[in-house]
Amino acid sequence: MSWSPASGRDEIETALRRLGGQPDEAVDVAEAALLMAALDRPRVPLERYRHHLSLLTRDTADLAQGAGEATLDGRIAALNAVIRERYGYSGDALTYDDPQNANLMRVIDRRKGLPVALGILYLHAARAQGWPAEGLNFPGHFLLRLCCGSARAIVDPFHGGATRTPQDLRELLRSHAGAEAELRPEHTAAVSNRDLLLRLRNNIKIRLLRDERLADALDVLETMLMIAPDRAALWHEAGVLNAHLENLRAAVMALENVLALDASEAQRHQAAALLQEIRARLN
Secondary structure, three states, X not given: OOXXXXXXXXXXXXHHHHHHOOOHHHOOHHHHHHHHHHHHOOOOOOHHHHHHHHHHHHHHHHHHOOHHHHOHHHHHHHHHHHHHXXXXXXXXXXXXXXXXXXXXXXXXXXXXXXXXXXXXXXXXXXXXXXXXXXXXXXXXXXXXXXXXXXXXXXXXXXXXXXXXXXXXXXXXXXXXXXXXXXXXXXHHOEOOHHHHHHXXXXXXXXXXXXXXXXXXXXXXXHHHHHHOOOOHHHHHHHHHHHHHOOOHHHXXXXXXXXXXXXXXXXXXXXXXXXXXXXXXXXX
């Protein structure tokens, strides 16, 4: 996918919408994350960031040659040696809420970021070798699973690529969800590539909503809809935000999309009620 800074935001959005129409397994998460990052920095060329990603894959391949590639421990060691040691990536615990931590271009510049942003680098480097790797549905803290034959390990990209035991996972869960939280199978279920990207972008949206920057949050939400146009929950949120911002016709369109999609009964009821209210205001 070719792109230059002169192409501008329209071309980036077109590329993201094209991605939104692809089957999930065809989505290149690192490339998609760069495109989403470029929406915030449309005049910054992407070539050097793509080159950096290619270095991660090349260096991982070099280190994993021979015995290292044949074992799960060898694969994890190769990924950590490249991402953590050679290129100096780490989780940003000091300024965790900085929006730069969810922008893959800035993560590459600063060599630090959120768990999901660092996880994308691990997934990219692993998958480029043909190694099975997937993000997990763990709440509050992104984790990934690497496999080699029948061997499997859960890796924490935010904490130096450490492998996590079931007890580690229980403690991590309780640190986010409270002392009574219990580890359940869905917490280690795989997430789709598209959901992984939505999780990355959602980090920015949540911080903007917290700061009551509704228009900026809506911009981020619209980016999410470019890559996941069939998500009723996103359309409902877009309808609510547009209504708050008095973009009533945009709110109507968003809520009509909720009703046209495979939404839950609760989503359909909420969308229909809000739609009726907005139409009354328009009339």
